[in-house]
Amino acid sequence: MACIFWFAWYDINVLEASHLFSNLTQGIAPPAHYVIQGKEYNMGYYLADGIYPKWSTLVQTIHDPRGPKKKIFAMKQEACRKDVECAFGVLQSRFAIVAEPARFWHKHILHDIMTTCIIMHNMIIADERDVTASIEDHMETPTSEVEMVLDENTRFQQFLSRHRGIRDKDAHIAL
Numbered sequence: 001m002a003c004i005f006w007f008a009w010y011d012i013n014v015l016e017a018s019h020l021f022s023n024l025t026q027g028i029a030p031p032a033h034y035v036i037q038g039k040e041y042n043m044g045y046y047l048a049d050g051i052y053p054k055w056s057t058l059v060q061t062i063h064d065p066r067g068p069k070k071k072i073f074a075m076k077q078e079a080c081r082k083d084v085e086c087a088f089g090v091l092q093s094r095f096a097i098v099a100e101p102a103r104f105w106h107k108h109i110l111h112d113i114m115t116t117c118i119i120m121h122n123m124i125i126a127d128e129r130d131v132t133a134s135i136e137d138h139m140e141t142p143t144s145e146v147e148m149v150l151d152e153n154t155r156f157q158q159f160l161s162r163h164r165g166i167r168d169k170d171a172h173i174a175l
Contacts, residue, residue, distance in 0.1 A: 025163045056171030
């Protein structure tokens with residue numbers, strides 16, 4: 001299953017300058033394997049508005065869905081977008097640091113901030129939960145295997161290939 005996120009930025013320059021796709025281009029992003037219309041894909045994708053470029057990793061909203069499949073897709077995509085917006089809204093209302101601009105934070109610091117806020121939010125929810133309610137078993141996320149490449153030229157070529165794959169307009173259209 002692919003990882004799905006929603007872009008809320010309105011400036012393409014932010015996308016171009018962002019480190020959002022750096023893990024994909026470095027080959028260290030979490031695995032995402034799925035098949036659409038018989039074609040296999042191995043990169044997660046992000047839900048985006050129509051102002052974003054037609055990259056294979058950006059799935060844009062269908063503004064005027066025609067036909068049952070497109071209508072269902074648009075409905076599911078809108079539901080995912082609302083879920084993500086709601087989740088960030090909850091974190092922003094609870095933790096002021098999440099509501100502040102993050103442009104000047106380092107990526108690893110942002111990761112730590114978000115992880116900490118999510119953990120604290122879950123602890124608050126667990127504390128408020130009915131003590132007699134059952135708690136589901138915690139499932140660990142499988143770790144991906146890292147393949148070491150000793151040849152720097154091969155590693156660089158793989159990086160370029162992944163970078164081109166992210167911006168693949170044909171793959172975007174196929175998706």
